[in-house]
Amino acid sequence: MRKTFGTGSVWEQKVGYSRAVQVDNTLYISATAASGEDGVVGADFYTQTRFILDKLGTVLADAGFDYADVVQSKLYLTDISQWEEAGRAHGEVFGEIRPSLALVHVLPFLDPKMLVEIELVAQKSTS
Template sequence: MTRQNISSGSAWEPVLGYSRAVKVGPYVHVSGTTASTPDGVVGLGDPYEQTKAALKTIAQALTEAGAQLSDVVRTRLYVTDISRWEEIGKAHGEVFGEIRPAMAIVEVSQLISPELLVEIGADAYIGE
């Protein structure tokens, strides 16, 4: 099977040695994705906006891999404040409401940068 590494251009990718997404066969695995952009963090202090921004980056990586959001079968959300799950869940639901992938939402003590509130990973299957 052919392997395709997909970069979003994040400064973290070469430093940490990872790809935004990796496609092997019909599977696409998207790394943990935050609201960090080349212009800074989107939605400072706002987990809803950060979730939307992370999902936008995930959608772009999927497109580059030849997939789409409707191919996503699992998402994993890491959040720094689980009490704000409704805001985060609302943004996730706006994107995945009809798709309904398997999902986990887990509180963590912090992400790689203090202004980041949400990190999302996704797995997609392009098949049949």
């Protein structure tokens, strides 16, 4: 089974991607930034990370998953020295769940106000 989830963004059609793709019992969520209706939300690593994780909670729920199903998390940071602030927000959501984690230092994103992007993989237990 393969199912795609979108946001309706013009970029999804233009670039050819989905917000999330479910294959059987696994959900792959594309890298997501702190973009809201009025542009980038937050000007620091903690606020952006927390906003993104809340946004991804909705993506998970829409696909029938939960934070507890997340097995892998990747945080892309434009300033690796700010990893503790991003990590603090990540720990507030995943502290007890403890998915695998990658902290990746990247060049600036298309919009320089974007400081963080997060990508998740979630998997439902088959037992």
